[in-house]
Amino acid sequence: MSATPWQIADIPGPKQAHVLRVEMFPKIAKTLKRPLMVVGSRKEAFEGNDLEKYIVELAKLMNSPLVVSPGLCKNFINFKDIKVICMGIEDLINRLKDKDWKGFDDEGNYDAVIFIAGIYYFQSLMLSTLKHFAPHLKTFSIDRFYHPNAEFSFENMSEKRWIQEIKSLVGMMKSSLH
Amino acid sequence: MATKLSINELKSSFANIKGLELLIGKIIEEEWDEIVGPTPYPSIIDLRAWDHRLLNRYEPFYSPLCDMCCLCTFGKCDLTKGKKGSCGIDIKSQQGKIVLIACLMGAACHATHARHLLDYLIKRKGRDYPIHLGEEIDLEAPLTRLVAGIKPKKLGDLEEVLDYIEKQITHLLSATATGQEANYIDFESKALHAGMIDNLALEVADIAQISALRFPKGDPEAPLVDLGMGVVDKSKPVILCIGHNVAPGSEIINYLEKEGIYGSVEVAGICCTAHDLTRYSTGAKIVGPLSRQLIFVRSGVADVMVLDEECIRTDIIEEAKKVGTRVIVTTDQLCANLPDMTKSPVDLIVKEIASGNTPAVFINNPAKVGEVAVKVALEIAPSRRASTISEEKEILNAVLRCRACGRCRRNCPADLPIDDAVSAARDKNLDLLAQIYDRCLNCARCESDCPEHIPIVSAIRVAAMEKIRNEKYKVRSGRGPIKDTEIRNVGRSIVMGEIPGVIAFVGCANYPNGNKELVEMADEFAKRRYIVLASGCSAMDIARYKDEDGQTLYEKYAGDFDAGCIVNTGSCVSNAHIMGAAVKIANIFAKRKLRGNFEEIADYILNRIGAVAIAWGAQHQKAAAIATGANRLGIPVILGPQGAKFRRAFLGRQDKKEKWMVYNARTGEKVYAGPAPEHLLYVAETKEEAMVTAARLVMRPNDTSKGRMIKLSHYIDLHQKLYGMIPDDFHLFVRNESDLPITMKDQLLKILKERKWEPVEIPDPTLLERQIVRME
Numbered sequence: 001m002s003a004t005p006w007q008i009a010d011i012p013g014p015k016q017a018h019v020l021r022v023e024m025f026p027k028i029a030k031t032l033k034r035p036l037m038v039v040g041s042r043k044e045a046f047e048g049n050d051l052e053k054y055i056v057e058l059a060k061l062m063n064s065p066l067v068v069s070p071g072l073c074k075n076f077i078n079f080k081d082i083k084v085i086c087m088g089i090e091d092l093i094n095r096l097k098d099k100d101w102k103g104f105d106d107e108g109n110y111d112a113v114i115f116i117a118g119i120y121y122f123q124s125l126m127l128s129t130l131k132h133f134a135p136h137l138k139t140f141s142i143d144r145f146y147h148p149n150a151e152f153s154f155e156n157m158s159e160k161r162w163i164q165e166i167k168s169l170v171g172m173m174k175s176s177l178h
Numbered sequence: 179m180a181t182k183l184s185i186n187e188l189k190s191s192f193a194n195i196k197g198l199e200l201l202i203g204k205i206i207e208e209e210w211d212e213i214v215g216p217t218p219y220p221s222i223i224d225l226r227a228w229d230h231r232l233l234n235r236y237e238p239f240y241s242p243l244c245d246m247c248c249l250c251t252f253g254k255c256d257l258t259k260g261k262k263g264s265c266g267i268d269i270k271s272q273q274g275k276i277v278l279i280a281c282l283m284g285a286a287c288h289a290t291h292a293r294h295l296l297d298y299l300i301k302r303k304g305r306d307y308p309i310h311l312g313e314e315i316d317l318e319a320p321l322t323r324l325v326a327g328i329k330p331k332k333l334g335d336l337e338e339v340l341d342y343i344e345k346q347i348t349h350l351l352s353a354t355a356t357g358q359e360a361n362y363i364d365f366e367s368k369a370l371h372a373g374m375i376d377n378l379a380l381e382v383a384d385i386a387q388i389s390a391l392r393f394p395k396g397d398p399e400a401p402l403v404d405l406g407m408g409v410v411d412k413s414k415p416v417i418l419c420i421g422h423n424v425a426p427g428s429e430i431i432n433y434l435e436k437e438g439i440y441g442s443v444e445v446a447g448i449c450c451t452a453h454d455l456t457r458y459s460t461g462a463k464i465v466g467p468l469s470r471q472l473i474f475v476r477s478g479v480a481d482v483m484v485l486d487e488e489c490i491r492t493d494i495i496e497e498a499k500k501v502g503t504r505v506i507v508t509t510d511q512l513c514a515n516l517p518d519m520t521k522s523p524v525d526l527i528v529k530e531i532a533s534g535n536t537p538a539v540f541i542n543n544p545a546k547v548g549e550v551a552v553k554v555a556l557e558i559a560p561s562r563r564a565s566t567i568s569e570e571k572e573i574l575n576a577v578l579r580c581r582a583c584g585r586c587r588r589n590c591p592a593d594l595p596i597d598d599a600v601s602a603a604r605d606k607n608l609d610l611l612a613q614i615y616d617r618c619l620n621c622a623r624c625e626s627d628c629p630e631h632i633p634i635v636s637a638i639r640v641a642a643m644e645k646i647r648n649e650k651y652k653v654r655s656g657r658g659p660i661k662d663t664e665i666r667n668v669g670r671s672i673v674m675g676e677i678p679g680v681i682a683f684v685g686c687a688n689y690p691n692g693n694k695e696l697v698e699m700a701d702e703f704a705k706r707r708y709i710v711l712a713s714g715c716s717a718m719d720i721a722r723y724k725d726e727d728g729q730t731l732y733e734k735y736a737g738d739f740d741a742g743c744i745v746n747t748g749s750c751v752s753n754a755h756i757m758g759a760a761v762k763i764a765n766i767f768a769k770r771k772l773r774g775n776f777e778e779i780a781d782y783i784l785n786r787i788g789a790v791a792i793a794w795g796a797q798h799q800k801a802a803a804i805a806t807g808a809n810r811l812g813i814p815v816i817l818g819p820q821g822a823k824f825r826r827a828f829l830g831r832q833d834k835k836e837k838w839m840v841y842n843a844r845t846g847e848k849v850y851a852g853p854a855p856e857h858l859l860y861v862a863e864t865k866e867e868a869m870v871t872a873a874r875l876v877m878r879p880n881d882t883s884k885g886r887m888i889k890l891s892h893y894i895d896l897h898q899k900l901y902g903m904i905p906d907d908f909h910l911f912v913r914n915e916s917d918l919p920i921t922m923k924d925q926l927l928k929i930l931k932e933r934k935w936e937p938v939e940i941p942d943p944t945l946l947e948r949q950i951v952r953m954e
Contacts, residue, residue: 006588006593007588007589007591007593008585008588008589009589012242012243012244012245013244013245013246013256013257013258014245014246014256014258015245015256015258015259019338040863041863041864042843047335051904054406054890068863069863069864069867070634070862070866070867070870070900070901071863071864071866071867072865073901073902074900074901074902077902077903085906086901086903086906088860088862088863088867088871089863090239090822090827090829090860090861090862090863091829091857091860093239094827094831095831095833098831101833102833119593119690119819119863120593121591121819121820121822121823122819122820122822122861122863123595125241125243125822125825126241126822128241128242128243128245129240129242131245131258132240132242132245132257132258132269133240135259135260138240178631
């Protein structure tokens with residue numbers, strides 16, 4: 001584990017993400033009023049595990065809709081009791097950076113965006129857009145990479161460990177609500 | 179360019195003058211009676227109003243790759259959190275500036291390439307050599323006619339177009355200096371100008387070489403030629419050309435033909451030079467795109483490597499030296515600190531190179547390069563030091579040093595699991611390394627940062643040896659322009675929307691998952707009877723896959739500009755014919771005037787011609803320039819995920835109705851025309867997203883109901899197939915019930931009712947007030 005960008009040269013500048021530890025997230029999540037969870041299209045992240053299930057559980061626990069990158073929509077469309085929006089991530093980010101955007105429910109923009117399972121270099125740049133042009137949003141990366149352009153990010157870790165951390169996070173979120 | 183001075187009447191103490199006309203400069207024979215439009219040879223600001231219209235609808239979207247500005251001695255300046263730099267610049271304008279610089283780098287590359295080619299061809303053929311692109315092509319230079327407002331007849335006529343291009347590049351570059359342009363919108367307007375200039379340079383380069391060299395002239399049945407790492411016959415002397423300028427390579431072939439030994443020496447190429455070599459001679463071979471450069475050079479198969487310009491690895495000479503390959507650099511764009519032997523006698527140069535005293539030289543004379551390269555190759559081939567089995571074993575032994583630090587993967591631009599592959603190789607399993615070969619971009623960043631100095635790219639080559647030997651494909655040689663007759667045949671169907679769209683696969687090889695996805699996309703659109711075009715590295719990579727019948731897409735589909743065909747236009751500079759085809763449709767089918775009439779033609783293309791480019795592996799600044807030029811002309815471009823590193827997209831917002839208003843040219847009313855095309859420059863994360871987005875972006879306000887029905891059918895069908903659901907936004911593209919696909923009509927009508935959809939009229943769409951036909 002280390003808080004250096006996953007891609008070694010991806011050093012954006014003086015403002016880099018605070019390291020987010022799993023146990024910190026449930027407390028932070030409680031303070032979020034309108035979070036939005038965003039699933040990227042790093043397909044290999046979903047191999048041989050139930051990641052979709054954990055992601056859906058997390059979104060439900062946060063009362064967040066789930067935006068899924070088009071390459072992975074099929075993995076999520078059969079889940080019940082969750083609003084799944086299949087949308088290009090760049091298109092989504094373009095709306096998120098507009099503080100007057102009405103959101104998916106016409107209730108207004110969100111206050112936090114939580115990213116997971118994105119292609120590293122693409123997600124890094126989408127986070128950069130939000131870092132510069134969406135001061136009204138908090139951004140979190142709970143991917144297995146340290147994303148310096150997020151406001152809070154997990155550190156780098158192995159795929160195996162990351163799945164464990166996500167499972168733990170679901171457990172902690174449940175406990176925190178009860 | 180000539181300057182015309184007219185004095186109607188002048189009275190002075192010196193003289194009384196009446197009706198004087200002076201023409202200063204070059205005189206062009208005027209044989210084109212089309213009236214000159216509003217913007218011949220447009221300056222930086224002449225098309226600014228058009229740019230601002232585009233940028234108002236498709237706002238620049240920035241993804242800074244770096245938070246700082248480091249362009250002057252005040253810096254570094256931190257531009258985060260709304261902070262400004264020492265010069266007053268903010269992050270948006272700084273990004274606009276960087277994008278403009280990138281577009282200028284690309285445009286300058288193409289302009290320089292065009293100048294080199296034109297100088298060479300004029301020297302060989304003379305200024306009066308005719309521009310002739312084939313029997314069924316009267317509209318020989320659509321972009322030149324459109325932008326410059328001239329109809330070039332001879333090679334010499336292209337010189338003034340290049341003079342104009344070079345002047346524009348200088349003025350645009352000046353605007354990037356500290357203290358010049360201030361606002362991101364105008365940086366983007368200038369980037370659009372740079373893109374247009376780039377596209378014009380492409381056309382100059384390609385029509386010059388098609389006219390003066392023996393390239394196919396718009397031939398849909400251009401020959402199928404060999405492509406792949408395995409097509410080079412190693413038993414012969416091998417000359418490898420890398421880059422984009424065909425002049426030295428064509429002279430190699432000339433010399434071999436003159437000596438009667440063509441066929442006994444292999445002439446092969448990497449990147450666009452390879453395309454153009456096969457357009458010059460079907461005996462030449464294409465090794466592959468840019469992404470095969472390092473791995474092929476390291477094989478040591480080439481006896482002589484001839485480098486011209488663009489897309490050449492900076493360290494390739496060093497790599498060549500390691501395997502004994504001799505090197506000739508040939509243009510002022512790449513001198514590489516090598517001795518200039520341009521004026522030395524051929525025999526002396528051959529002796530110096532062949533003996534190894536001076537294994538790499540600079541020769542700035544294509545004909546001399548041709549003779550020297552052949553003589554050296556013939557002399558040294560018998561003692562070629564190709565890699566041996568023991569060296570290959572040594573390479574694989576190096577992987578035993580791996581200590582699983584993972585830095586290889588963390589340096590890989592595509593985030594490939596190199597660490598796992600090297601670890602497996604350490605345990606004698608080479609399968610993963612061989613799999614990496616298919617997706618590896620050959621950048622070698624992995625080995626550059628390996629603390630154990632493991633030659634990872636070489637290990638990938640050794641692991642994939644069997645694949646490499648069998649890499650033998652067929653690609654249709656680049657045909658160049660689209661014939662006027664083809665435009666007449668399909669123009670109506672494209673504009674009415676009955677051919678669902680024109681999809682062009684363009685750009686470099688920086689793909690997220692190897693070239694197979696590109697093949698799958700091209701195949702899908704050709705099957706669905708879109709017109710599919712390809713150019714540059716993408717045109718090569720489309721060929722690098724065979725179906726179950728052992729055929730490449732070029733063998734499977736015809737090469738006509740027609741529904742369900744795949745056209746290889748040729749090298750990077752042949753991208754001009756893709757833009758040119760759209761311009762030709764406006765002129766030949768719709769009879770719109772071209773001469774200096776950019777804004778009207780771009781407005782026509784944006785609103786009526788369903789063309790989209792997919793630059794799935796865009797990497798070079800040239801790709802940024804080409805795409806930006808296409809955008810100014812109203813053609814949307816989709817980039818692969820690496821394309822986000824260009825830092826800028828042009829995105830529409832389908833939820834903002836006010837952005838999609840157009841004039842109805844018949845009535846002058848402003849009407850809602852729907853979000854079509856929705857974006858001008860968009861980054862798609864996956865091939866699924868790229869395909870669905872392309873099917874959406876080919877929709878145009880002018881589509882007839884029959885055309886929109888066909889386009890919507892494909893959009894909805896692809897969405898269902900790839901995303902698993904009917905698109906949420908399909909109702910935005912339905913103007914009336916006749917637009918709905920018949921087979922789904924009931925189902926879709928039900929959804930429309932739920933969404934409180936209401937019909938809208940189909941306008942005669944334009945963004946330009948002057949296009950309104952007044953009904954007084």
